[in-house]
Amino acid sequence: MKSVLIHGIGALVTGDIRAPLSNATSLYIEDGRFREIGTGRTAADIVIDARGSLVTPGLIDSHVHPSFGDFTPVQNATNWISNYLHGGVTCMVSAGELHLPGLPIDDPDPNLFRSLALLTRACYDRYRPAGVKVEAGTMMLVPGMKRADFEAVAAAGSKCVKFIFYSYGQNPGEQADYVRWARELGLKVKIHSGGVSRSGVSRPAGAEVVLKLQPDIVGHINGGPIPMPFSDMEQILMKSDHFLEIVYSGNHSLSQRFMKKVAEQGQLRRVILGTDTPSGTGVVPRGMLRTMALVAAVPGVRPEEAVCMATGNAASAHNLDNGFVREGQPADLVILGRIQGASGNTPLESLGDGNLLGISMILIDGRLVVRDRSLQTPPPETGARIEFEG
Ligand SMILES: [Zn+2]
Numbered sequence: 001m002k003s004v005l006i007h008g009i010g011a012l013v014t015g016d017i018r019a020p021l022s023n024a025t026s027l028y029i030e031d032g033r034f035r036e037i038g039t040g041r042t043a044a045d046i047v048i049d050a051r052g053s054l055v056t057p058g059l060i061d062s063h064v065h066p067s068f069g070d071f072t073p074v075q076n077a078t079n080w081i082s083n084y085l086h087g088g089v090t091c092m093v094s095a096g097e098l099h100l101p102g103l104p105i106d107d108p109d110p111n112l113f114r115s116l117a118l119l120t121r122a123c124y125d126r127y128r129p130a131g132v133k134v135e136a137g138t139m140m141l142v143p144g145m146k147r148a149d150f151e152a153v154a155a156a157g158s159k160c161v162k163f164i165f166y167s168y169g170q171n172p173g174e175q176a177d178y179v180r181w182a183r184e185l186g187l188k189v190k191i192h193s194g195g196v197s198r199s200g201v202s203r204p205a206g207a208e209v210v211l212k213l214q215p216d217i218v219g220h221i222n223g224g225p226i227p228m229p230f231s232d233m234e235q236i237l238m239k240s241d242h243f244l245e246i247v248y249s250g251n252h253s254l255s256q257r258f259m260k261k262v263a264e265q266g267q268l269r270r271v272i273l274g275t276d277t278p279s280g281t282g283v284v285p286r287g288m289l290r291t292m293a294l295v296a297a298v299p300g301v302r303p304e305e306a307v308c309m310a311t312g313n314a315a316s317a318h319n320l321d322n323g324f325v326r327e328g329q330p331a332d333l334v335i336l337g338r339i340q341g342a343s344g345n346t347p348l349e350s351l352g353d354g355n356l357l358g359i360s361m362i363l364i365d366g367r368l369v370v371r372d373r374s375l376q377t378p379p380p381e382t383g384a385r386i387e388f389e390g
Contacts, residue, residue, distance in 0.1 A: 004029040004331070004366055005044035006384075010052035011348055012037075013304050015312030015324035017269050020304035022325065027055070029331040032365035037327060046368070047388040050335055053380065054347035054357065056307045057323050058090025058332030058364060059288045060314035063219060063247050063274030066092070066120065066136050067099050070129035072278040074099040080278055081129035083285040086376035090332040090364045091133040093318050094120070095190060095219060095276070096140040096162050098199065105165050105201055108142035114149040116140075121156045131369045133332075135159050135318065138190070141166055143174065147181050154185035159318045162219070164192035164202045168209045175213060188318055189215040190245075193236075195226030198280040207232035210242070217243040217272070217317055222250035222258060224276045233258050237265060243317040246295060246309075248287035249276035256298050263300030271295070272314040273306075285376040289356050297354030304348060331366040334359060337380025347380075360384045 007026040014022050024038030061084065067073050070081045084092065097120045098105065104112070121137025128134065137158035139149065142165060150161065161182050168175065182189045191213060193205045206228040210218055221233055221244045233254070236242065244262065246255050262271060273295065275287035284290075288310055296306035315323025322330045336357040337347050344350030347357050358380030362370035371386065373379045 001031050001366060002045035004046045004048065004363070005039070005041055006048045006050055006055065008050040008052060009055045010050065010346065011054045012325060013054070013056040013307040014326070015057040015308055015315070017305055017308035017313060020302070020308050027325070029366040032331055032367070034325060034327050034329055034331050037325060045390045046386065048361065048384050049387050050384045051382050053360065053382065053384050054336045056334050056336065057311035057325055058334055058362065059088040059310045060320065060323055061089045061092040061274050061288050062245055062272045062314045062317065063095045063276045064092040065096065065099050065278055066094050066124065066134055067097055069127055072099065072283065073101050074278045075283055077278065077283045080283045081132050081134065083283065083376060085130045085132050085362065086359070086370060086374040087285040087287065087289055088334045088336070088359055088362065089132060089288050090362065091135065091320065091322055093135040093159060093314070094138040096138050096164060097136065098140060098164070099278070105199060108165055110142050110144040110149060113140050113142050114145070114152060117153045117158055118156050121153070121158050125157065131364045131367065133322070133364070135320065138162050140164055141178055143171060145178065150181040150185050150187060154187050158187065159320070160188045160190050162190045162192065163213065163215065166203055168203060168205065168213070179214060186319065188217060190217040190219045191215040192224060193218050193221055194223045194228045197224060207235035210236055211239055215242060217245055219245050220247040220250050220276050222246050222255040225249050225281065227251045227254050230254060230257065234261060237262060237267060242270070243272050244270050245272050245274055246291060247274045247276035248284055248291045249279055249281040252294060255294060259295055259298040260300060263298060268301065268305050268309070269313060271309045272317050273310040286356060289377065293351055293354045293356055296351045303352035306351065331363055333363045335361040335384045337382050339378045340381040
């Protein structure tokens with residue numbers, strides 16, 4: 001595999017919210033992985049001059065609903081994952097493959113839901129649309145599941161299980177078993193929080209349900225699309241240590257109000273970002289960039305911290321091996337710049353004002369998957385340039 005040298009980096013976000021910025025102005029990549037963060041090398045198979053750009057880990061959309069390859073039945077749209085790549089997304093985590101046409105969710109059969117998770121996991125492991133890593137096979141939890149169901153999806157490589165179509169009032173012992181089995185098998189537990197979804201049959205879950213269930217990740221705490229009352233959001237922030245997911249499809253004014261509170265409490269390490277799409281909200285290729293900008297503009301949040309929420313925090317929440325610029329890790333990167341006419345002197349300043357950034361290049365596993373410019377963002381004022389390609 002080709003080696004890649006990137007130099008001339010204006011700002012490098014590490015993905016690690018405890019130390020979000022690196023002083024390094026260059027990166028050396030070999031065999032698809034970061035080999036040197038800050039390097040004296042001057043040669044590689046591909047040499048890129050970032051020309052002062054912002055370089056960040058590839059964005060991880062923590063909440064998507066894949067179905068078949070690059071097609072989504074919920075909006076009868078094709079190429080959605082390829083389009084999300086051009087919005088900076090190099091990895092996405094399924095929140096359940098619930099848009100399969102005709103899926104019987106009103107009277108759910110546990111075998112069918114296990115099979116759906118196994119099937120989608122197997123398919124997306126073999127087929128990566130446009131190179132994007134799709135962490136599919138999130139098993140939606142329904143009554144009557146056995147430990148063997150959890151073992152099967154864990155063995156297949158799934159990362160998550162999710163409560164959504166589950167009557168929380170009934171059978172609390174079963175719910176506790178589900179959470180325990182998932183933990184024992186290394187699966188993360190996510191919950192659809194807030195009000196009823198488009199399906200009409202998801203179950204509302206506010207602070208009382210969440211704090212009793214003790215999931216790892218509170219899915220779309222700002223609503224997907226309907227959030228729980230703000231006082232419930234505050235309770236979850238104060239009384240738990242769960243990851244808190246903010247999504248594009250939710251209530252934006254509450255997101256900003258809530259994020260201000262999260263920042264005041266010093267809990268930014270718990271925040272992850274997603275789109276909760278494709279859905280009734282649509283297909284939104286710039287959803288991650290827009291959500292990152294929304295959060296970056298909140299008082300108390302630095303723009304580089306917002307980038308970490310869309311990268312390293314999401315990786316930690318789901319146990320992924322990407323999301324950081326670290327030696328030895330997969331070289332998934334986005335090279336971005338300020339857009340002409342936008343406020344701010346640097347890309348990070350512009351992001352902090354709540355602006356979209358323009359993408360010039362994207363790498364997945366050290367391979368250039370977007371090399372001229374993004375087809376979904378305005379061009380950056382100063383884009384990265386390939387200086388040499390051997
Ligand atoms: Zn969702």
